[in-house]
Amino acid sequence: MRLLALMTDGFGRSGGIARYNQDLLAALSQSGAVAQVSVLPRFASAAPATAMMPALPAKVHQLAPSPGRAAWAVRALTLAARERFDALICGHLHALPLAAAIARLRQLPLWVQLHGIEAWQPPGRLGGLYRRSLAAAALVTSVSRYTRARVLAWSDLPPHRLRVLPNTVDARFVPAPRSPQPPELAGLAVRHGLEGRRILLTVGRLSAAERYKGHDRLIAALPAILAAVPAAAYLIVGDGDDRPRLERLARESGAGARVVFAGHVPDAELLRYVALADAFAMPSTGEGFGIALIEAAAAGVPVIGGSRDGSADALADGRIGRLVDPHDGAQIAAAVIDALGGRHPVADAARQARRFAFDRFASHVDALVRTLAH
């Protein structure tokens, strides 16, 4: 099969959706049913091979990006008209009406990939258009059961056409040796003034527009946590425009001295920050999946996540990490106290997290893409 993939983020970009797209393209490239994938990204690294960017998988051909929406749409239409494809992949809900139009014009089976919060409600006044476009898809995949249920509630898609294709966990995330602490970890602790602390970690964007990841809820729980675990400290990895508000909240909580904002950490270094942590918490209400949760779990860190979104998938209903009601501060504090105190009620989490390994994802992608062939 020759596939055309319309994606917002292609190779050379970072972030959750870009990572997912790269995994999906890599998996498609491994499928015996796929001859070629042409990727038309809106955003991607223009230079085909930078140091940041891994080599493109075999059979994957990435075209130059077109950040402008209209230009991108015109290029997609032209490409679909000029070349012969056997199926069309739409990598983001926002591109759905365009993709559905192309699929209809060219009589191509359409595969729509949905991520998280953007798909939980029909996009405003255009709900009818999106509903019809989605109903035209031969296959829709979502990252979690939660996103699937939300999409089924607003769309009229028959349930059998909406499958779950979870994120994958990077194979680099493996449990690090804890004692004695490797020297580079000790150095990292010293750098942030965290030596001797019981470290609670959150990794994620600090976005003022979103504010769903629960940093503020954890800061609010800190006094209770410190009362039970006096050595506790809260390490926040990630940056964004919500940081000033969170810093103010930390100061006002009286526990400001124990909150460390580490800012943005490049992917290559992230592993060490995770290895430094004694617990990882993200009591979010807006995760499509919550990849950070399984990365921490795969690295052997006790993980706490929210029970009201896609995090339940990442934590496999409690097999990989502890689920708490993100709106219940007392539950959050109790779970963190248990985790920092060595009483985390989840066993074997690192091995359980391996269920999200890339080879299983790739095998599933292979089975999914074959359904488009007939």
Next chain:
Amino acid sequence: MCGINGILAYHYAANPIDRAELVRTRDHMAARGPDGAGEWIAGDGRVGFGHRRLAIIDLSAAAAQPMLGADGRLAVTFNGEIYNYRQLRNLLERRGHIFRTRSDTEVLLHLYAEKGEAMVHDLRGMFAFALWDCERRTLLLARDPYGIKPLYYADDGWTFRFASQVKALRAGGAVGADPEPAGQVGFCLFGSVPEPFTAYRETRALPAGTTLLVDRLGGGEPRRYHSVAQVWREAEDGAPARRGAAAARAMEEVRAALVDSVRHHLVADVSVGAFLSAGIDSGALVGLMRDAGRQDVETVTLAFGEFRGRPEDEAPLAEEVARLYGTRHTTRVVTREEFDADLPRILEAMDQPSIDGINTWFVAKAARELGLKVAVSGLGGDELFGGYPSFRDIPRWVRLLAAPARVPLLGRLARMAARPLVGAAGGNPKLAGMLELGGSWAGAYLLRRGLFMPWELARVLGPDVAAEGLRRLAPLRLVADALRPRPRSAHGKVAALETSLYMRNQLLRDTDWAGMAHGLEVRTPLADAVLLRKVAAAGAAAAGWRRDVPKAGLALSPSRPLPERVLLRAKTGFSTPIGQWLQRQGLPGNAGTAEASASRRRPSQAPHWSRQWAEWLAAV
């Protein structure tokens, strides 16, 4: 018989299945299967079946379920009866299959090994089953052509769950209870929730006459293997019209088909009784049971104190029929007090909202009191032989209104103009929609069977639920789907509509929950795919039957025909005081139902209403 359930963790990310959940769902169906309980979980913990047993064929422990094939490749959990299991078994034995039990369940295992999914075409009976193929790692679900036995499923994207009852799935704890607007709207339109929807978003009904395959990607699209409309259409396309003596033979063919169906429906290792009313269907069946060789038939009739000595009382005529056929007969009187006392249990047993089924509850209760495990019911006779007024009304409306209905917007305008007038006159709200809906078969059906009309739903359910539910349900399309492919004759069309909608979603479902609540298996020889094929063929062949397959044919089919009084009474209809009792009581937890039973226009309950309608039609 029986209640079935299962869980399949099909997705690579899913947790192994939870035995406690499997057992919770299974044991919520304890009433369906009081004779035994079993469960099976595959060695890898990815799939498991549960079963509650009502033992009817092969009462031995060897026939217990879930049942595994001898080589361990196949596992099955099965609810129902395969009436031709002995013939199938003989065929399979000749092909080298070795059987370990005398059960019909085992036939399913061998037949699947022989034919795969295509096995369903060979089955005659009522069934819902799930079959796990360990080699292909696929789960096959199948449901009988009429939907006599129920099967519901929920697929959350990782794990597939199924059970005989919606409430049992919920009792497992992993299936949510968000209401399905299409189910709510469907209930208000039809009086029962139309499949594939249920009252809940996450739970779906496997449509009658379909199979569904679950593989590593999850539940697939239900695949239709039987369509009532198609049977009528093919019969009409295939038969040359016969006249004279050849046409007379059609009646003889119908009679032979009826005897054949009744004989098949008597297969059991326990005694089989019958519900007997004063109507043609049940009376003829009892006569045919005798013709099929049953000398010792136990019959039961429901009577109401309120009706004693009045024409509505069915007991005297039923007793006459019982005497005619020499049955052991019981007249069971139901009182208002008993109804009030049972109502909480009825609502508990009612798997999904319904405005019917209570009479079946009491007659099943009476049969069980007599020690019966199996009873034959005349359900299906009206759909097959055109016993409803809809067989007369719907074709007439379509004929009269097809032309005006083609004028754009005229129907809508007429409805909007007529609504206040009809409302002020205390008339039937359906009148206003006559011109809008009456011109198409689907629209006319909706008018005929409708409880509320689409434009009344905003008031009943609120504008948001009504709009969303109507969009998701698409009621006219749902009705029109029952006519695919479209039978040529009016009789074929109405028969397909009534069988695929009212009978399937209302009568059969109510019969299932109301019978199973008492551990009573109800068998319906008049709802049988083989009989349907033969009657459709005979009907299509006989000139003059194209518009009307005579119900009298059924009455005259026993070697000792039904008394003429039964035929005459059939025209006056039958009624119960349950509607009044319900109205007085109101249905707790079922908003709208009290109003529903008051405004419902069942042909049998309100013949005067159809007359009014006819008058109005004549004036158009």
